[in-house]
Amino acid sequence: MAxxxxxxxxxxxxxxxxxxxxxxxxKGLCFRxxxxxxxxIILSVLSVCVVIVVAVLLTQGDDETxxxxxxxxxxxxxxxxxxxxxxxxxxxxxxxxxxTRSAILGGYNESxxxxxxxxxxxxxxxxxxxxxxxxxxxxxxxxxxxxxQDGKTTAFPDVATMGFSASDExxxxxxxxxxxxxxxxxxxxxxxxxxxxQRQTNCTLYDQALLGLKANVVGIVFGNTPQFPSTQxxxxxxxxxxxxxxxxxxxxxxxxxxxxxxxxLTLGPINVSLSTSGELVLQYTANVIAxxxxxxxxxxxxxxxxxxxxxxxxxxxxxxxxxxxxxxVALELRNHNAQPTNKLRFIWFxxxxxxxxxxxxxxxxxxxxxxxxxxxxxxxLNFDMVASPNYIRGIYDGMTASNPIxxxxxxxxxxxxxxxxDAHTLPWQLTEFNERSDxxxxxxxxxxxxxxxxxxxxxxxxxxxxxxxLYGGIMNVAYDTxxxxxxxxxxxxxxEILGQMTDAAAFVIYTLAEERNLTSFLFSDATILHDAF
Numbered sequence: 001m002a003x004x005x006x007x008x009x010x011x012x013x014x015x016x017x018x019x020x021x022x023x024x025x026x027k028g029l030c031f032r033x034x035x036x037x038x039x040x041i042i043l044s045v046l047s048v049c050v051v052i053v054v055a056v057l058l059t060q061g062d063d064e065t066x067x068x069x070x071x072x073x074x075x076x077x078x079x080x081x082x083x084x085x086x087x088x089x090x091x092x093x094x095x096x097x098x099x100t101r102s103a104i105l106g107g108y109n110e111s112x113x114x115x116x117x118x119x120x121x122x123x124x125x126x127x128x129x130x131x132x133x134x135x136x137x138x139x140x141x142x143x144x145x146x147x148x149q150d151g152k153t154t155a156f157p158d159v160a161t162m163g164f165s166a167s168d169e170x171x172x173x174x175x176x177x178x179x180x181x182x183x184x185x186x187x188x189x190x191x192x193x194x195x196x197x198q199r200q201t202n203c204t205l206y207d208q209a210l211l212g213l214k215a216n217v218v219g220i221v222f223g224n225t226p227q228f229p230s231t232q233x234x235x236x237x238x239x240x241x242x243x244x245x246x247x248x249x250x251x252x253x254x255x256x257x258x259x260x261x262x263x264x265l266t267l268g269p270i271n272v273s274l275s276t277s278g279e280l281v282l283q284y285t286a287n288v289i290a291x292x293x294x295x296x297x298x299x300x301x302x303x304x305x306x307x308x309x310x311x312x313x314x315x316x317x318x319x320x321x322x323x324x325x326x327x328x329v330a331l332e333l334r335n336h337n338a339q340p341t342n343k344l345r346f347i348w349f350x351x352x353x354x355x356x357x358x359x360x361x362x363x364x365x366x367x368x369x370x371x372x373x374x375x376x377x378x379x380x381l382n383f384d385m386v387a388s389p390n391y392i393r394g395i396y397d398g399m400t401a402s403n404p405i406x407x408x409x410x411x412x413x414x415x416x417x418x419x420x421x422d423a424h425t426l427p428w429q430l431t432e433f434n435e436r437s438d439x440x441x442x443x444x445x446x447x448x449x450x451x452x453x454x455x456x457x458x459x460x461x462x463x464x465x466x467x468x469x470l471y472g473g474i475m476n477v478a479y480d481t482x483x484x485x486x487x488x489x490x491x492x493x494x495x496e497i498l499g500q501m502t503d504a505a506a507f508v509i510y511t512l513a514e515e516r517n518l519t520s521f522l523f524s525d526a527t528i529l530h531d532a533f
Contacts, residue, residue, distance in 0.1 A: 069510065071506075075506040083328050102308060112129065125346075127288070134357050137280060139278050143159050149270045158253055158254060164280075167278055168275070170194065171218075173192075173193050177197040181197040195217045196262070209248060217248070218248070221258075236353075249276040251274065285308075288347065290347075295340050299343065300344075301344050301378060304380060310484045317488055325498070341514050341516055377447055378518040379522060387492075389493075393454070393497070394430070398411035406442070409522035416511055417451075429467070439451065452501050455480060457483050462475065
């Protein structure tokens with residue numbers, strides 16, 4: 001906040017003495033009166049001079065023009081302690097709503113109110129709440145998986161219904177998917193089977209389920225990754241861009257239980273019955289959009305983060321961290337009345353955890369109603385999970401964007417983040433655009449994107465030895481062991497990396513905000529023209 005200087009008026013009081021001598025000559029009396037008058041005049045002049053000097057000293061700094069903001073000075077203005085205040089508010093909101101801020105529950109709506117209330121206190125931003133509808137999945141009855149081997153039937157424990165599973169009871173032989181389950185050949189020979197497959201990071205649950213459906217399996221058991229040995233997998237299975245689902249009963253289990261199933265299968269054939277029961281519920285949620293009133297409207301920079309959490313937890317790292325960081329960046333711009341060359345548009349997306357629904361809704365709505373506004377978006381910066389406890393210092397790898405036009409422009413953004421970390425002699429690594437966060441609808445539309453990321457579940461096997469040498473932390477453990485869990489609370493924030501990511505984000509945001517020709521900057525070494533639409 002701009003400092004408000006308060007001053008008190010300064011006065012000089014002169015009190016006339018009460019000297020009344022008993023005897024005095026008329027000449028002496030006249031002399032004393034003359035001296036008295038002269039003294040008063042001198043003192044009066046001195047008092048005026050003192051008042052002027054004091055006034056000048058007190059107001060000396062008020063007329064000085066503050067130095068212009070630069071990317072470096074602006075980055076120094078965004079304080080981690082202020083971001084922590086927002087995180088505390090979001091956590092307190094979650095505690096009123098059964099430890100969650102999911103987009104379909106009250107905790108999300110109150111999170112929206114909080115962001116809007118802070119941004120709406122002046123006309124610096126035009127704030128819009130963009131509503132849209134989503135289908136949510138609700139488990140009606142717990143799933144049941146019964147195993148029959150050698151004539152003996154037992155209930156398999158610790159299973160959860162996957163989001164958007166079909167409701168059904170099916171019977172078949174239990175079979176293990178070969179390979180990773182990301183290719184059609186991995187599912188050969190599983191006709192009418194209940195398939196067992198482990199979740200992967202190089203293909204989505206929807207991809208695996210769709211391959212299973214095409215292979216004519218009757219149900220799927222998903223095993224969690226090694227980073228979560230005792231945590232049931234309880235995730236949504238649907239396509240991100242259009243929310244398509246797979247008509248199969250599907251359940252999830254922990255990594256250890258997944259290994260148990262694999263071990264049991266080595267003992268001989270197993271027949272199973274699998275039953276699931278759930279329902280779809282249509283509900284409203286919203287995005288929050290804050291448009292800076294200054295800047296070129298034909299060179300818009302979108303700064304995005306998702307505001308919702310999963311139903312299982314309060315989502316303080318995922319993604320209270322990115323949302324709170326972006327909020328404080330927006331507030332600091334306003335505090336300093338920044339008037340950058342390019343228009344900044346902050347968006348807090350809803351329903352990311354339900355399949356990137358908020359960001360897809362935003363982009364698809366522009367495609368349908370205002371294609372010129374979409375063309376005017378020069379780039380998108382995405383901040384999702386920027387304070388992971390067992391962190392990496394990740395920068396999105398521009399060349400991994402699936403759209404070649406977006407990839408070319410994203411490289412320039414990537415280099416900005418690299419330069420900022422290099423300036424502080426901080427090691428970093430590239431992380432791929434895997435379309436698991438809200439940049440996806442932008443890059444797929446040919447819009448360059450970038451950002452930083454401190455890690456979620458991490459690779460199979462957890463943090464590597466090389467990453468341990470670079471960043472410290474614990475090897476063979478997830479970057480965030482509370483990812484999508486109830487323990488993603490205020491204790492799940494690494495303040496040191498949050499501060500470093502905030503510095504880099506603010507630096508890059510302000511650098512791009514002042515770039516006079518964004519297209520030339522982003523595509524200076526491009527082999528493809530930026531004409532995605």
